[in-house]
Amino acid sequence: MIVEIAKDVGTVLGATVAIAVATQKIKQYFSPIRVDGGIKIIYDSSSPGEILATVVNQSSKPIYLQSCKAREVKNIKRLLIERTRCELYRKGKNFRDEYDVKSYDLLTKNLLKLEPSERVYLSHKLNFNYPFAGFFNHHFVIEAILTNGNIVKSKRVKVPESWLFKVKKY
Numbered sequence: 115m116i117v118e119i120a121k122d123v124g125t126v127l128g129a130t131v132a133i134a135v136a137t138q139k140i141k142q143y144f145s146p147i148r149v150d151g152g153i154k155i156i157y158d159s160s161s162p163g164e165i166l167a168t169v170v171n172q173s174s175k176p177i178y179l180q181s182c183k184a185r186e187v188k189n190i191k192r193l194l195i196e197r198t199r200c201e202l203y204r205k206g207k208n209f210r211d212e213y214d215v216k217s218y219d220l221l222t223k224n225l226l227k228l229e230p231s232e233r234v235y236l237s238h239k240l241n242f243n244y245p246f247a248g249f250f251n252h253h254f255v256i257e258a259i260l261t262n263g264n265i266v267k268s269k270r271v272k273v274p275e276s277w278l279f280k281v282k283k284y
Contacts, residue, residue, distance in 0.1 A: 142172055142173045143173075145172065146171065146173040146177055146266075147169055147171055147172060147173075147177060147179075147258060147260070148169070148170045148266075149167060149168070149182075149256050149257075149258045149266050149267065149268040150167070150170075150256070150269075151165070151167055151184065151254070151256040151268040151269070152165075152168070153165060153271060153274060154166055154237070155276070161239060161240065161241070162240045162241075162242050162276060163240055163276075163277065164237045164238060164239050164240065165220065165237065165240065165254070165256075166237050167182055167184070167220050167236040167237070167256040167258075167268070168233060168234070168235055168236075169182065169233070169258055170232070170233045170234075171228035171229065171230055171231060171232050171233075172231075173230060174230050175230065176228065176229050176230065177227075177228045177260060178225055178226065178227055178228070179225070179226040179227075179228060179234075179258060179259075179260060179261075180224075180259045180260060180261045181219070181258070181259045182219075182220045182226075182236055182256065182257070182258045182259070183218060183219050183220055183221075183256070184217065184238065184254050184257075185215060185255055185257050186215035186217070186249055186254050187215070187253045189251075215250075216249065216250065218238045218240075220236040220237065225261070240277065242277075248277055248278055248279035248280065249273045249278050249279060250278075250279050251273070252273050252278070253271065253272055253273060254273060255267045255269070255270055255271065256268040256271070
């Protein structure tokens, strides 16, 4: 009787460990990297700040990062209005969709190799010296593209008020 109970407990423990390992492998397959976004505000007038990204390889194999960029995100209401406008006013084959957003490159190299459990910090120093500089939207995401075509996005990061585009009065 004790032997049967020990056998049943061993079976349950083995099944629990197998489920945990399978869950971890599935998570690594569907989400091989983790991307977190952030900002750095510089309060002296030397620069408006930096866009920061942290990329972590969560898989057990090396991964190659093809590109990493910060991309503005519009809210759903604005996207629907612009998309509807584009569909209604389409004039021929040369019509171009005008609802693209700004993006900033964070990866300076062409390809970046990430070893298992390696953490890489990327950044882009902002420069708002030309007339249409600044963010037009209140949020951005960090978008990492792997060499196999997978795209991994971070959560939305709020843009500081000082980075938003403002019409200057002369």
